[in-house]
Amino acid sequence: MNAVEFSGISKSYVVDHNGEQQHIYACRDVEFQIQKNTIHALIGENGAGKSTLMKMLAGVETIDRGEIFIHEKKYQPKSAADAHQYKIGIVHQHFLLAENLTVLDHLILNWPKENVFANIFKKVSKTQIQNGISKIEKKFNWNFKLTAKIKDLSVGEQQRLEILKALLVNPDILIFDEPTAVLAPQEIADFLKFILDLKAQGQTIILITHKLHEVEQVADFVTVLRRGQVMHSGSMTHVSVDQMAELMIGQSLDKLEVTQNKKVYSESKFVFSALSFKLYNSEIFGIAGIDGNGQSELIAQTIEDVKKQKINYADISEDRLKFSIFSGLTLLEHMVLTHKSKFSKWGFVLKTKAQKMTEKLLTDWDIRPPELNMKIENLSGGNQQKFVVAKEMFKDPDFIIAAYPTRGVDLLAQQTIYKSLQTASTEKNKTVLLISSDLDEILQLSDRYAIICKNTVYGPFLKDQLTQTEIGRYMAGSVHVE
């Protein structure tokens, strides 16, 4: 029996291109079924239309054309409330949390309602909430501090709260949009175990991701999307990881070459008060650690130092929406804003130069759609991140601070970003400070690394100095250094 059936779904956005309006398709004639009580992976590059499809299912986006059936009944969501009624839960990639509320307030607001008036007349009590969530907490080994404010939680904790919220309604169908993008390695393992548990209890799970090895571990079925169209849909037994990657990207992936052995190291002239040791020129220095262990303070401190020393630096920030992009401005405006000295003279914008350079940048980095005058918020998450990295690297920086550079980014984009960081360090002898919670990323890219836990930086360690378990112990904070 099908839990969900998509039939001929299309959705397009109108983009103003030099005064002419063009339709850009996010989804085009999407057609596939999701069987009940399975884990169904939905994979695709960023901008392939996965998130849009799920937003339609959740009633957040409207459908232009086509139909959705849920349990073989026609489903026409008008708002998120409809999705609740059909017992569809969704954990969004970008959290829909009110920053200034406490966890408790937030749970009270989102507590499942028996009817429309229940929440107005009857406030849910604290004990009721504690009882309600304790079962889930135990199962997943979570521990929420109810009095903490949302803005004080780490990204990982915020995501857990989002998952908790989705679980509260007892959903039949549970959608995870890029759930592991922000989690630490141990957490990822736990999470995968957790969704298998959920499946055992009879739930249908839709997993949107582009970490293919995760798909391989847990999914029963897989649907691959590329540029809004279904490339493949079927059982996992028929496809390999490599095939999936090829379907997703439309070409086979090059293996990333590891080149750090050729590097010539020399001590860099930069001094950072957050780090007790010196960095080298032409090295990528990684900082590993679970989210919320003082990374944001370290980044803020380092940026302050960099500014004081007047270093030409590139800043790939930890939170793209908050720190890196100005929604409402176009791509071209972003470029002119960041590279004022290059694209303006006496305050006058050198428009042709800016247009030409930006156009080239967009094609070089394969940012889609390559529309100069498109507002940045209309790009997909991965393309936004690529644009941010491209824009920052265009500075030809001496120092690069890359915080979570590949968070929520597809494989191809990830490759591009990695390559650009490596080129900067090997060919141009620049220093890269890489901060990430993705341990694989750190170990793959960096020459040396340190581990941050509870606001303390342990290290530096050479590439093969520690075993995985030792690293895990540092990250968990169970090693004490004299």
Add this chain to the structure above:
Amino acid sequence: MNVMKAINKQKKDSFSLALVVFIVSSIIWSVSSAGIKVGLVLDKGGKDDKSFNSSAYEGAMKAVKNLGIELKYVEATDSNSLESLHRNFAQKKYDLIIGIGFAQADAVKKVSALFPETHFAIVDGNVEGPNIRTLLFQEHEGSFLMGAAAAMKSKTGVVGFIGGMDIPLIRRFQKGYEAGAKHINPKIVVLNNFIGVTGEAWNNPAKAKEIALAQISQKADVIFHAAGASGSGLFDAAADKKVFAIGVDSNQNWIKPGTVLTSMLKRVDVAVYDTIESAQNKKFKAEKALFGLKDQGVDWAQDVNNEKLWTAAEKTKMNDLKKSIVSGKVTVPDYYKTK
């Protein structure tokens, strides 16, 4: 649906009624055909301020009834529009345009020079011109009488004065009032307060009440106001604390019978009516017209509402005083002249 029908029906009825009235009245007008066109420019306070502007409006309405003139009145939206209103009336060939209040002095001065054929009149403003009639009141005479009344009725020997906006016009009221009180009782104490320095002062009853209560706590037992619509605050306070109040401009005795001792009448309606009548009879004179006790342009109000408050002896004393002011036996100091 029914309601709509009913409204439609009513509308139809009222429309046909209006049509009949229009035809009839136009016939009457065309028969009499003597009515001149009069434009009345009221100040920001508007025709319902129960004081100055409404008094002018009543005078003009009386002229509509008795003389059959054609009246159009407007209220100013902002001080820049005053000039354009006068100008519009003049352009539409109105015969007489009356501006109410000293704020319109500039506008009348400018526009009257551009339209020498049109008659202009202004109340309280002092503008000279070959086609302007200035209507001025001897406020100091009336308020002298009020001062005397207050001193006669005061048991504590303390009386109060509440002025609206602190301008020479109101200072003139105040000076006359003080002199009148001292005329009856040389040792009397007069408390003086003003509400403000802007146009808002004419419409701030809360502040007037506050001031009245403060004066009462200083033993004042008769209080006179010259503060337009703010005066209602004084009447409230006086009624609460069982002291006397004195009204101004129009007859305000009815507002709180038994509390309002009397009112100083400033007959803006009479002045407006007289001006319209003179223009109607082609006797309009460009001059400075003074209205005082002599011609009852200012006076004190006596009616059923306050007659129990006055003994016959007191009434005689008041009327004697009035006569001696008119005859010049008693001189009243004028703030405009002694300044």
Add this chain to the structure above:
Amino acid sequence: MWNKFKNFLPPWMGLLFGLVLCCLITPFFSEQPWHVFKVLVSSAFQSKYDFGLTLYYVTCLIFTGLSFAIPLRAGLFHIGSEGQLTLSAMVAACLAATSFFKIDSVFMNISFVFLITLISGAFAALIIALFKYFRGSHEVVIAIMLNFIFSALSLWVTVNYFQNPNSQNPESALIPENLQIFINDPLKIYFEKSPVSLFFVFAVVCCLILFLIERKTTWLQKINAYGKNRHASRRHGFSELQILMTAMGLAGFFSACAALTEIFGNSMQYKIGFSPMFGFLGIAVSLLARQNFLGILFSAFLMAALHKGASDLDLETQYLTRDFSKVLQAVIIFSVAGSYYAFNYFSKKRNKS
């Protein structure tokens, strides 16, 4: 062509709709709809003098509209324009009336008065920026407070020290005749000595210049970016203080321009309460134009014509009072503002089908 044209269509459709709606209401008040329509549309252009008065309103509304639009680019909801224009009007009138600068050259004298006036306007607005930056206070609260303070301050100074001895109105003395340089300017003569003056030309030029600056230069870009995303703009290393000060300084500058329009272009003295809330009407002007600098020209004109038309309704009709004409004014503004939404909604529907 259609696409370019389409963006300008909604407000005009809204205007027409609003006018028709007004006319539909008026029969309930026993008025002739056609007559009311004629008055509303034509009163601004009746005579040269009337048109001049309308242009005077346009001038002030352009300035206050700009004074709102620029801070809004930095995300500041600036409602302090009224206070700033009151203060700077007082400063201008008092400096000029007392011939504060004892310089023989009229040009130098006027320049100094203008300079000090513009500085005082900008300074009054900067107070808001400084409070916002150093104390984190909300700009609306500070602006409201300052509006009260400046109104009281100007009143006190004018009435106590510079009161016109020949008048009972609370107003400053007239500025000396040699400083009344705009009393016979070409615009004033053409429009039969109405309140309009050359400041109107200056206002239009300001709009054009700002429009070009925004399109062709980077000067307003940081302000714009700060308004879109405060955190990112800090992270990019843009100076927050500089951005706030520039935005508010310009706002105060334009408020002061509105004050100069009144003092030197119209009444030649400071009359307490001369402004029929120009500062607040400017908010509507700016929002109607969606903060577009060229759009402000048109929306200011619309507002001014309405203001003029509404005040003439009282004179031209039998039953519509001054207060009711405000209601009609509001109906028109609402329908113009709502037209964007309605138009978007319909064009979306059309695209789908």
